[in-house]
Amino acid sequence: MSRKLFDEMPERSVVSWTIMINGYLQFGRIEVAECLFREMPMRDVAAWNSMIYGYFCNGRVD
Structure with a gap:
């Protein structure tokens, strides 16, 4: 559900990207989190x- 909402967002902030990454990491989905991290247009300290x-x-x- 959250991924669907994320994919439908017209604009994604660094915060929304980082929240999605955190969610995947909490459930051990490291590969998915890595893919999202690589797709991020800008990465801040919180994302790293x-x-x-x-x-x-x-x-x-x-």
Whole structure:
């Protein structure tokens, strides 16, 4: 449902992109979160932190 709304948004802010990424990371959907992150037109510190924290929480750290 949330992805459908996101896809239908005429304009997406950095906040809306980051919220979607966080949602996917919370459910372990790292690959989907990575795809969205790569599609983001602009990435801020919060988006980068979300990805780093998501990798950590999902055991993707070396």
